[in-house]
Amino acid sequence: KLLGDELIYSDDLMKAISKNDIPKCKELLAHSPVLPSWDKYFFHPLLLAAKKGRYEILEVLLDSGIEIDIQDKKGFNALHYSIQQRCVRCCNLLIDRNININLQDKFGNLPLHIAASEGILEIVARLLELNQKPNARNKKDQTPLHFACIKGHEDILSLLLEKGGRWDLKDINFWLPLHCSAFHGHCRCCDILVEASGNRFKEHINMKNKDKATPLILASKKGHSRCCQSLKEADINQRDNRGNTALHLAASVSFLKTVEVLIEMKPDVTIRNKDGNTVLHKAATQKDASCLKLLIEYCKVNPGLNNLNQTVIHMAALNNSEECLNFLLSIPEFKNEINAKDKNGKTALHLALNQNYSEVSEILVTAGIDYAVKDDKGNVPLHVAAGGGIFNICKILLSGERVQKVNDRNFMGTTPLHLVAMNGSVDCCKLLLTKGADLNAIDSNGFSPFHIAANEGNLEVLKLLIKKGGGFINQVVEISGESCLHLAARKGFYNCCVFILNNMKKDFIIKLNDKENSALDEAYNAEHEEIFHLILSKIPMPNVNEKFNMEQYYPFQYSLHSYMHEALANGRELIERAIVESSWWFCGFSSSFCDCGQCPNLVNLTKENKNLTEMVYQKCVEVNDSNIKYNFQIFEDFYYLPLKKPSPDSFLRRESPFSPETGKLLKDVVPFKKHNGHPLYVAAELEHMNLMQHPLSIAYLNHKWVSYMRTILLGSVFSEVLLVLFLSLYLSFVV
Numbered sequence: 001k002l003l004g005d006e007l008i009y010s011d012d013l014m015k016a017i018s019k020n021d022i023p024k025c026k027e028l029l030a031h032s033p034v035l036p037s038w039d040k041y042f043f044h045p046l047l048l049a050a051k052k053g054r055y056e057i058l059e060v061l062l063d064s065g066i067e068i069d070i071q072d073k074k075g076f077n078a079l080h081y082s083i084q085q086r087c088v089r090c091c092n093l094l095i096d097r098n099i100n101i102n103l104q105d106k107f108g109n110l111p112l113h114i115a116a117s118e119g120i121l122e123i124v125a126r127l128l129e130l131n132q133k134p135n136a137r138n139k140k141d142q143t144p145l146h147f148a149c150i151k152g153h154e155d156i157l158s159l160l161l162e163k164g165g166r167w168d169l170k171d172i173n174f175w176l177p178l179h180c181s182a183f184h185g186h187c188r189c190c191d192i193l194v195e196a197s198g199n200r201f202k203e204h205i206n207m208k209n210k211d212k213a214t215p216l217i218l219a220s221k222k223g224h225s226r227c228c229q230s231l232k233e234a235d236i237n238q239r240d241n242r243g244n245t246a247l248h249l250a251a252s253v254s255f256l257k258t259v260e261v262l263i264e265m266k267p268d269v270t271i272r273n274k275d276g277n278t279v280l281h282k283a284a285t286q287k288d289a290s291c292l293k294l295l296i297e298y299c300k301v302n303p304g305l306n307n308l309n310q311t312v313i314h315m316a317a318l319n320n321s322e323e324c325l326n327f328l329l330s331i332p333e334f335k336n337e338i339n340a341k342d343k344n345g346k347t348a349l350h351l352a353l354n355q356n357y358s359e360v361s362e363i364l365v366t367a368g369i370d371y372a373v374k375d376d377k378g379n380v381p382l383h384v385a386a387g388g389g390i391f392n393i394c395k396i397l398l399s400g401e402r403v404q405k406v407n408d409r410n411f412m413g414t415t416p417l418h419l420v421a422m423n424g425s426v427d428c429c430k431l432l433l434t435k436g437a438d439l440n441a442i443d444s445n446g447f448s449p450f451h452i453a454a455n456e457g458n459l460e461v462l463k464l465l466i467k468k469g470g471g472f473i474n475q476v477v478e479i480s481g482e483s484c485l486h487l488a489a490r491k492g493f494y495n496c497c498v499f500i501l502n503n504m505k506k507d508f509i510i511k512l513n514d515k516e517n518s519a520l521d522e523a524y525n526a527e528h529e530e531i532f533h534l535i536l537s538k539i540p541m542p543n544v545n546e547k548f549n550m551e552q553y554y555p556f557q558y559s560l561h562s563y564m565h566e567a568l569a570n571g572r573e574l575i576e577r578a579i580v581e582s583s584w585w586f587c588g589f590s591s592s593f594c595d596c597g598q599c600p601n602l603v604n605l606t607k608e609n610k611n612l613t614e615m616v617y618q619k620c621v622e623v624n625d626s627n628i629k630y631n632f633q634i635f636e637d638f639y640y641l642p643l644k645k646p647s648p649d650s651f652l653r654r655e656s657p658f659s660p661e662t663g664k665l666l667k668d669v670v671p672f673k674k675h676n677g678h679p680l681y682v683a684a685e686l687e688h689m690n691l692m693q694h695p696l697s698i699a700y701l702n703h704k705w706v707s708y709m710r711t712i713l714l715g716s717v718f719s720e721v722l723l724v725l726f727l728s729l730y731l732s733f734v735v
Helices: 002-018 022-031 045-052 055-063 078-084 088-096 111-118 121-129 144-151 154-162 177-184 187-196 198-205 215-222 225-230 246-252 256-263 279-283 290-299 312-318 322-329 348-354 358-366 381-388 391-397 416-423 426-434 449-456 459-468 470-474 484-491 494-503 519-525 529-538 547-551 554-570 573-581 601-608 610-619 679-685 695-734
Strands: 621-624 627-630
Touching (some): 022 055, 045 078, 055 088, 111 121, 111 144, 111 154, 144 154, 144 177, 154 187, 177 187, 215 256, 246 279, 279 312, 322 358, 348 358, 348 381, 381 426, 416 426, 416 449, 426 459, 449 484, 519 529, 519 554, 610 621, 610 695, 627 695
Antiparallel strands (some): 621 627
């Protein structure tokens, strides 16, 4: 009960503090039997008053006898918050009330660190007067000088140095206060620190942090030209851990003013970083050519190649630097390197095309770069342009006096048309076909452009290719035996499958690849059920009189039976429906295609889906004009023909126990010893009235009834004949 009252009291007090309601705070404090404490959000009234800068309320709380050195989860006490709020009156009040000025927050920061960061000179001075150490370190080994330099508070920096602050103390990343000033662009702080280092200033300005960066390198990286001027006595050729000098970094971001300042320091422009790049290589990567022009004027020498054997022209092309590239090509010394190859055998045009930089590529082509140069993979620029779908470059390369060969192959046997089929560029495809691209070209993987377009799902390109040479769509990949339909079905490209099925030979639909899979198998295995349905609906019923034609369908029929069995076991209703709706529905329910005995599929379907079962029943009813013919084989699938011993190369199959002419059981049939229940019995047990009342069910029951009655009648007649014969013999014997 008391705890609940305390929470209510604390909540009310916190609300009053937030609203700066001094009378309410006094009233609550006067009538409360306990001192203010934490609220339900684990925040303290004293800390809230300090955080909000409520001087009068803070005074009232302190007068109530509240604990002054309370700290929250961040380690902040009231003085930390008051400094952050920049409330000098609150800070002085807390210091006057003897708050512990040596309490650290969870980062190890003293109030002096925060005051130096916030730039409150009066509080910094007072804390120093109270013997707060100017060189105190937090958990990152940062001193108040670091904080002052980060924020650029030069007056506080001067005061700290005056009170014994050390300029040579490094944090855990080896950053001096001078590194902080240079990185953040506070040039006056840089001047103060350099001056403070006295005769050690040379050592000071060349000190490196953990990344081996000097203050000059950090200032150059950020483009702080004024700081660079303050550090002009530094070693201009010092390098960071990547081998970059200050000039490398300034040039790589096109800080023109900074580059001008650094050039005045006489840098060595031949220095290479760990990638082998000089300052010219770095400058050539920028959109603006100002730095590059200035550096070329200063260098007066071609820097040559970097570690990847790339020239400055390579660098400009690779980084889409049109202005730099135009400038370089205007200088004969650099233009002569236009056809140079890098470590991978690529020219600047290869690199630009790889990045899909159309404008840069056009500049290089116009400048006369060699079209026929191959990279280490055998690709000419047309390969790369076609692969990237860069139409305007393809058009240029295939026209004019220096026309590129349209059927040029790389080391994988790939033509530009293969690459267009891969990326799906319709315009490039039209262009290549117009220029005589070979539709029948086969790469080292056995793929034609048709196969690649199907494998990537690029329907519009596939349409163009088929329009140009439709017969090629029936080709199979020589290595894997796969057709376009195999590839599109496996990847799940439905529209491509529709188009391929409408244009390929029908007997190719069930063609097997080297893994003995048809396109239907690929769709099933990849769980592309809509494509499975589509392909199955397109497979025609063969002519039963063509024995060879029937033989190739046996594996397909066995697969359908297995798929129906697996679909029923795994709840794949779309597969079940696809099989039932197809012309091959009987394969899913016949024991002729079941290697495990009597087929349980119809019984299982009856249990799971009565509507699909009704569709199966309807498939067994044939209506011709006024005649209705019923096929009862699904109800009498209790017999089988014993398997003949197959030859090693024949497909194992069980013949139907029914005569194909009459539909009656053959004489050599053997009944299954075990059965899974009759489908009609299961339907009756589950009260599936739509199945019990179906015309097929009624006709079958009538048929069985008539058959039983006929059997009984024939038995009676036979008995009478035997009786008459017996009596005749008896009478003749007696007489």
